[in-house]
Amino acid sequence: MTSPVPYTRAEIKGLGTQLPARGIFCPACGLYIPEFADITPEERTELKQASLFETIKTLRTRTGCRLTWAKIWAQHKDGPHPLVTPDTVPCRFCGVPLHPEAGQCLLCRMDWHDPQHLKQLGPSFTDQILSAAPGATICLPSHTSWILALHFAEMHGRQNELTIEFITRDTD
Ligand SMILES: [Zn+2]
Numbered sequence: 495m496t497s498p499v500p501y502t503r504a505e506i507k508g509l510g511t512q513l514p515a516r517g518i519f520c521p522a523c524g525l526y527i528p529e530f531a532d533i534t535p536e537e538r539t540e541l542k543q544a545s546l547f548e549t550i551k552t553l554r555t556r557t558g559c560r561l562t563w564a565k566i567w568a569q570h571k572d573g574p575h576p577l578v579t580p581d582t583v584p585c586r587f588c589g590v591p592l593h594p595e596a597g598q599c600l601l602c603r604m605d606w607h608d609p610q611h612l613k614q615l616g617p618s619f620t621d622q623i624l625s626a627a628p629g630a631t632i633c634l635p636s637h638t639s640w641i642l643a644l645h646f647a648e649m650h651g652r653q654n655e656l657t658i659e660f661i662t663r664d665t666d
Pocket residue numbers: 520521522523524570574575
């Protein structure tokens with residue numbers, strides 16, 4: 495695995511409110527974990543031991559990054575969060591990881607709150623992902639459904655054929 499190109503202070507400044515677009519991808523958060531050119535490997539090791547607050551403070555001073563970027567880094571000191579954990583169960587209809595008590599799936603849009611009367615809540619995004627022509631763009635209505643869509647595309651080997659997006663709202 496090649497390591498991602500670190501961000502320099504000047505580059506970070508130029509990016510304004512944009513989120514990092516390079517780094518290791520966290521499939522659970524749907525975010526890239528940025529690397530910083532101004533942080534030495536020694537500092538990195540030290541930061542791993544520091545509190546969340548200290549880490550964020552140090553990163554902001556040393557790199558000039560925004561709070562959002564420092565938070566993303568600080569929340570991923572041990573690397574990306576796994577999407578499939580012992581606390582998730584696969585959707586019985588499409589297989590994406592869900593909360594064990596979920597009564598519906600945001601991706602295949604099945605609803606099983608009443609197990610006797612299964613409902614389809616709307617067009618299934620899983621069908622779209624499976625049937626879309628290579629090069630197609632699929633839009634998801636929320637961050638959560640987008641993360642599930644990325645995961646589903648990967649499960650079915652379509653992640654490089656399709657562009658999967660969600661409608662963004664500015665958070666900064
Ligand atoms: Zn994460």
